[in-house]
Amino acid sequence: MKKTLYILKKLAFSIFAALFLTAYFISTRRITKAKPMMFPNFLMTVTAIVVVLAIVKTIVEAVREIREGKADDMPDGAEFWQQNKKQIVVIVTLIAYVILMRVVGFYVMTFIYIFGVSYYLGLRNLKIALPLSIGVTGVFYLLFSVLLRLHLPTGLLF
Numbered sequence: 001m002k003k004t005l006y007i008l009k010k011l012a013f014s015i016f017a018a019l020f021l022t023a024y025f026i027s028t029r030r031i032t033k034a035k036p037m038m039f040p041n042f043l044m045t046v047t048a049i050v051v052v053l054a055i056v057k058t059i060v061e062a063v064r065e066i067r068e069g070k071a072d073d074m075p076d077g078a079e080f081w082q083q084n085k086k087q088i089v090v091i092v093t094l095i096a097y098v099i100l101m102r103v104v105g106f107y108v109m110t111f112i113y114i115f116g117v118s119y120y121l122g123l124r125n126l127k128i129a130l131p132l133s134i135g136v137t138g139v140f141y142l143l144f145s146v147l148l149r150l151h152l153p154t155g156l157l158f
Contacts, residue, residue, distance in 0.1 A: 007062045014055045016091075021048050090117060105155030111137045 008015075024044060028037065081088070097113040104112075115133035123129045144150045 007059060007066075010058050010062045011055060014051055014058060017047070017051045018055070021051060086121065089120060093117060093120075101155070102153045103155050106152040107137055107141060108155065110140060 021044060028040070028044075093113065093116065097109055101109045111133050114136050115129055118129050118132060123132070144152055
């Protein structure tokens, strides 16, 4: 059981990527096989190949580490949290960003997410963090709303 848990912890990101690819594939099946879908489908295929290779490589490395006895150094829950705290917080906030985007709006949530994550990851200088968040949100606005004329989720504010 401990060996299986060790392998699963090693595979966590690859499993997350595989789930994302599966969700993307299922959501795009309804779209007709038009030329605009060629490039996204190509990227999905290449990414799927990379994910499969990463899964195989991770399993081979984990089995080798188990055989060499390095897997016994597997951290418990508290150590795992300390070692992966930033990654876990960023993933959870990314999920919250996606969920709240429909309620608050794409541009407001993007500003809040970029500012919050950059501040959490160590960019404590407000003279840099605020313009960075405003700049990235502005670039997204120009790119998606002005140039591409896409309608992004609007919420209560925008």
